[in-house]
Amino acid sequence: MAGWEIPLGAAIAFAAGAIGTAWAQSRIGSAGAGTIAERPETSGSIIVLEAIPETLVILGFVVASMIIIMVE
Amino acid sequence: MLQKMKNILVVGPKKDYQQIVDVLYQEGTVHLQDIPFFLDDPVFSPMETGKTEEISNVLLKLHGIARILPGKAVEAEIERRNGELREKTTDVLLSDAKEMVHLLESKVRDLATRKGDLELTRTTLERYAKVMEKIQPLESRLPILEGFEVSVLLIQREYRDVLDLIRPQLKAITNNQFEFIAADLDDTTTAAITVFNKKYSQEVHSFLFSQNVNEVRVPEEYANMHLEEALSLIEKRKKDIAKEMEEIDRELGTLSEKWQTELAVYTRLLEDRLEELRSLNMFCQSDHTIMIKGWIPKKFLKKTRDALMEKFGNRVVMTEVPVPPEEMEKAPTYYDNPRIVKPFEFFMKLVSPPKYIEIDPSPLLALFFPIFFGIIVGDIGYGLCILGFGLAMKKKFQKVEWMQQLMNIMIISSFPTIFFGFLFGEFFGDFGEHIGLLHPVHFLGITWNRVEAMIPLLVLAIAIGVIHIFVGLSIGILNAYARHQKKHLCEKAGMMGVVLGIILLILTFVKVLPSFMMIVSAIILVAFLPLLVYGGGTMGVIEVMSTIGNILSYARIMAIGMASVILAMVANELGGAIGVVVAGIVIAVLLHALNIILAMFSPSLHSVRLHIVEFYSKFYEGGGTEYRPFGREKKTD
Numbered sequence: 257m258a259g260w261e262i263p264l265g266a267a268i269a270f271a272a273g274a275i276g277t278a279w280a281q282s283r284i285g286s287a288g289a290g291t292i293a294e295r296p297e298t299s300g301s302i303i304v305l306e307a308i309p310e311t312l313v314i315l316g317f318v319v320a321s322m323i324i325i326m327v328e
Numbered sequence: 329m330l331q332k333m334k335n336i337l338v339v340g341p342k343k344d345y346q347q348i349v350d351v352l353y354q355e356g357t358v359h360l361q362d363i364p365f366f367l368d369d370p371v372f373s374p375m376e377t378g379k380t381e382e383i384s385n386v387l388l389k390l391h392g393i394a395r396i397l398p399g400k401a402v403e404a405e406i407e408r409r410n411g412e413l414r415e416k417t418t419d420v421l422l423s424d425a426k427e428m429v430h431l432l433e434s435k436v437r438d439l440a441t442r443k444g445d446l447e448l449t450r451t452t453l454e455r456y457a458k459v460m461e462k463i464q465p466l467e468s469r470l471p472i473l474e475g476f477e478v479s480v481l482l483i484q485r486e487y488r489d490v491l492d493l494i495r496p497q498l499k500a501i502t503n504n505q506f507e508f509i510a511a512d513l514d515d516t517t518t519a520a521i522t523v524f525n526k527k528y529s530q531e532v533h534s535f536l537f538s539q540n541v542n543e544v545r546v547p548e549e550y551a552n553m554h555l556e557e558a559l560s561l562i563e564k565r566k567k568d569i570a571k572e573m574e575e576i577d578r579e580l581g582t583l584s585e586k587w588q589t590e591l592a593v594y595t596r597l598l599e600d601r602l603e604e605l606r607s608l609n610m611f612c613q614s615d616h617t618i619m620i621k622g623w624i625p626k627k628f629l630k631k632t633r634d635a636l637m638e639k640f641g642n643r644v645v646m647t648e649v650p651v652p653p654e655e656m657e658k659a660p661t662y663y664d665n666p667r668i669v670k671p672f673e674f675f676m677k678l679v680s681p682p683k684y685i686e687i688d689p690s691p692l693l694a695l696f697f698p699i700f701f702g703i704i705v706g707d708i709g710y711g712l713c714i715l716g717f718g719l720a721m722k723k724k725f726q727k728v729e730w731m732q733q734l735m736n737i738m739i740i741s742s743f744p745t746i747f748f749g750f751l752f753g754e755f756f757g758d759f760g761e762h763i764g765l766l767h768p769v770h771f772l773g774i775t776w777n778r779v780e781a782m783i784p785l786l787v788l789a790i791a792i793g794v795i796h797i798f799v800g801l802s803i804g805i806l807n808a809y810a811r812h813q814k815k816h817l818c819e820k821a822g823m824m825g826v827v828l829g830i831i832l833l834i835l836t837f838v839k840v841l842p843s844f845m846m847i848v849s850a851i852i853l854v855a856f857l858p859l860l861v862y863g864g865g866t867m868g869v870i871e872v873m874s875t876i877g878n879i880l881s882y883a884r885i886m887a888i889g890m891a892s893v894i895l896a897m898v899a900n901e902l903g904g905a906i907g908v909v910v911a912g913i914v915i916a917v918l919l920h921a922l923n924i925i926l927a928m929f930s931p932s933l934h935s936v937r938l939h940i941v942e943f944y945s946k947f948y949e950g951g952g953t954e955y956r957p958f959g960r961e962k963k964t965d
Contacts, residue, residue, distance in 0.1 A: 300678040307937045314887040315880070321782055321890070 262327050266320035273316020280309035330688045331664035332626040333955075335361075335651045337619060338636070340644035345375070345618045346417060349604045349611070351639050352620065354414075356959020357628035359660045360610045361621045375608040375618065383422060383602045387595060389429045394591045396440045397584035398577070401592040409593040418601045425594045432587060436580070443576045450569045456550070457562045463519050464555050477529050481520040482542045488518045494539065501535060502528045600960060607958055621649070625662050625955070659684035662955035669694040671736035675936050679944065683952040685810050687803050689944065696796060696943075697737070697935045702744025703789075704889040704931035706778065707896065708766075709756035711745035713924050714738055738928065752778050756920055757896025778893045785886040793882025794831065796938070797875060798824060800946030807947055819863025820946070825856025826872055827879075878942040884934050892931075895923045 288302035336358070340348045352358050413421065463480055483490060491510050498506050506524040524532055536543050550558040612619040624632060633646045651659075661681040663673050672694040682688050705711065718738035725731040753761055753768030753776070760766045768777040774784045801824045808816035832849035835841045860868045903916025 303933065304678060304937050304940055307933045308941060310934070311881050311884065314884040317887045317891070318786065318883050321887075322786075325782060 262323060265327075266323040269323060270313075270316045270320040273313040273319075276316075277309045277313040280312070281306060284309065330682070330684065331662045333359075333623045333659040333662065333684060334626050334629055335621070335649040335655075335659070336624050336629070336646055337621050337649050338644065338646045339617055339619050340640065342613055342616050342618050344640065344643065345611075345613075346604075347639065348618065348620070348636070348644055349608070350414070350600075351635055352632070353600060353604050353959050355628075355632045355635050356957045357632050358620070358622040358624050358958050359955050360607055360958045361623060362610055371614045372612050372619070373614075375611045375613045378605050378608065379418070379422065380602060380605050383418075383598050383605070386422060386425050386429060387598050387602065389433060390425060390591055390595045390598070393429070393432050393436050394588070394595065396436050396580070397588055397591070398580055399584045399588055401589040405589045406592045406596065409589060410596060413593060413597060418605070421594065421597055421601065425598060428587070428590060428594065432583070436583065439576050439580055443573060446569045446573050446576075450566060453562050453566055453569075457559060459519075460555050460559055460562075462514070462517075463521060464559075475526055476523050477526045477532075479522050479524075479532065479536070479543060481522065481536065483518045483520065485512065485516050485518050490539070490541070491518070491520055494520075494536075494541070497535060498522060498524065498532065501531050603960070622958070623660050623955070625664065627664070653685075656685055657683055658953070660955040661688070661952040663688065663690060665690055665694075668740065671733045671740065672697060674730065674733040674737065675939070678936070678940060679948065680950040681952040681954050682948065682950055686807055686949055686952070687947070689803070689939075689948065692799065692803075692943075693939055694740075697939065698741040698744045700792075700885055700935035700938060701741040701931045702746075702748045703792075703885050704934070705741075705745045705892060705927045706748035706752045706889055707754040707756065707892075707927075708746050708749035708760065709754075709920075710892075710896075710924050710927050711742045711749050714745060714928055715742035717924075717928070718742065737932075741932075751776050752893075754778070754893065754896070757893060757900050759896075759900050762900070778890060779897070782886070782890065785889075786883060789882050789885040790879060792885060793879040793942070794827075796882065796943055797827070797879050797946060800943045804947035807949070815863045817863070818859045819868050822856045822858075822860025822863055822868065823871065823875060825852055826860055827875055829853035829856065830872070830876065875946075878945070881942055882938065884938070888930055888934055892923060892927055895926075896920065899923065 284302075284306050288306055292299050292302055338348065338352070338358075416424075459480060459482065481494075488510070491508075495508050498508060502524045505528070506522060508520065508522045510518060510520040512518050522532075533543070550561060553561075610620075612621075629648075636644050636646055661684055663670075663676070665673065669691050672690050675693055675697070676690050702711075705714070715738075718735040722732060722735040722739070725735075749755065750766065751769050751771070753766050755761075755765055761768075768775050768781075770776075774781055776784075778785060801820050804820040805817055805824075808814075808820060829849045829852035832841065832845055832852065836843060836845045836849060857869075860872070864871060899916045899919030902919065903912040906912040906915060
């Protein structure tokens with residue numbers, strides 16, 4: 257039976273990634289919305305830009321899963 | 329794949345310039361190029377753009393007339409007439425069009441104005457009739473006197489106190505020669521009718537205006553008569569108006585029948601000629617010849633040459649101009665992909681088109697995108713739903729080009745999704761496994777159950793990343809070779825070697841590879857590091873970290889897929905946990921539907937992102953010119 261440390265560690269890994277992503281996406285999102293309003297033709301690139309910070313939460317998820325699975 | 333482009337020069341007699349330009353325009357294959365280098369020679373000068381303004385004006389009028397006339401011309405008829413009239417010179421077309429405008433404009437405009445006026449009158453009468461109907465109950469209390477004027481005021485009920493202020497003022501203005509009756513019309517409006525001597529008319533109206541009261545003035549012809557009588561007169565007038573408008577519509581219909589096709593044909597022809605004239609300043613002329621320079625895709629070369637030959641014989645010559653390699657960089661980019669790759673050009677629009685001598689990555693996008701998508705979604709049920717959705721949307725939005733392209737991508741991507749669904753043993757999450765329909769495949773000593781085989785999947789995702797990034801770097805090497813950029817070439821090759829060395833080193837550390845590989849990887853690192861430093865300097869070395877980061881970024885292929893499986897499992901669990909069967913099914917279906925929508929959006933976005941951010945950064949330069957042939961824009965390709 258694992259102690260409380262392992263799930264807590266996993267939670268911190270995931271939450272930190274999620275918070276980082278949320279912060280970055282909120283800023284890119286608001287700037288992107290402004291850009292699209294001015295130049296609608298840029299919407300394709302803005303959507304891709306918006307997806308870039310998701311790396312953080314995905315890596316957080318990977319680390320969290322690895323903590324749960326691999327730490328005995 | 330980019331189509332091979334040829335640089336051409338068309339030379340012909342100046343007297344035929346209009347027909348030459350027209351033939352090229354109708355062919356719609358030549359991407360025009362400025363020819364400033366001829367202009368150094370005083371014999372040559374750019375051609376005048378001519379009567380563009382005049383044509384624009386006539387076109388404006390033609391558009392105006394066509395807009396008023398009802399109905400639309402038949403496309404086949406337009407095509408037929410177009411063929412008949414195409415041979416005419418611009419001047420003849422212009423004078424014909426002017427004559428047509430002269431004949432139609434005043435007539436059509438008159439009819440339109442009359443119709444507009446009648447519509448306005450009808451609306452006004454309807455408004456009066458509405459008010460009159462409302463105030464009819466007050467009429468019995470009102471004296472009708474010759475030489476007196478009636479005015480109706482409408483006031484919102486909550487402001488009816490204003491009437492008490494108006495009454496003494498009116499009394500003062502009219503020297504008590506007035507009548508003022510107020511009554512509530514409905515829940516919100518109060519009407520007041522005032523009758524006063526006509527000689528005070530102006531003062532009364534200006535006073536009412538200054539008080540900002542909504543005054544309804546009865547039109548002259550309906551004043552001084554009973555409301556009932558006025559209402560029936562208005563009704564009669566409305567009927568007359570309807571009849572008159574019908575008559576106008578009939579007249580417009582007749583004109584339309586007679587002229588609509590002609591208008592459409594002349595509009596189209598003149599639009600073409602205008603476009604041709606506007607391009608004239610890209611052509612070059614001497615006293616007796618004209619020259620047109622441009623790029624043409626190799627596969628259209630013969631067709632265009634034949635068209636010129638058929639029309640002008642040997643009088644017009646189209647020659648291929650040899651272009652030095654550095655000039656080729658400026659050639660426009662024309663995607664000429666097989667049908668299965670074509671939809672993926674949609675994603676190429678997110679970045680500027682590749683330069684002509686660069687390698688076009690769209691075929692690779694068409695190969696890797698569906699694989700990434702398939703591994704991420706990896707579910708037979710979802711794959712079938714996405715396939716069905718794609719087909720349905722394609723059928724529904726047949727005219728919307730971007731939707732067609734996007735749905736083609738979805739349809740192509742649904743096949744790997746079904747394949748990987750079979751590998752992972754997933755049919756709506758673990759539903760297939762529950763009912764014993766299928767099980768994860770045991771392959772390479774691993775049971776590919778996505779929830780349990782997380783580490784093998786992570787390794788698979790990273791391995792795909794390594795392959796993808798290495799393909800990118802290899803293309804980078806080819807691009808650098810094509811441009812004879814030695815440093816770039818060394819940088820890309822060095823990067824490949826160093827990253828390979830690092831990967832081998834890691835694999836040796838985790839004991840996947842035997843320990844002697846440590847020496848091999850060290851040799852590779854030592855061999856390639858100088859290349860990297862020579863090609864990219866210190867930044868090149870720092871770039872190694874970012875490339876490793878790029879490779880790790882491919883972990884998302886596993887992670888997003890994992891999230892999708894877990895949500896699918898939650899849908900099944902939640903559906904199963906609810907005691908009522910119907911409610912359970914509804915909840916499971918709703919959650920799966922949500923997951924499918926997410927599955928179409930998120931994996932596409934991340935697959936595109938992996939290409940644009942991670943893959944393209946290894947070789948793509950962009951900044952090319954899109955191939956825009958001189959000709960009428962085609963609606964569908």
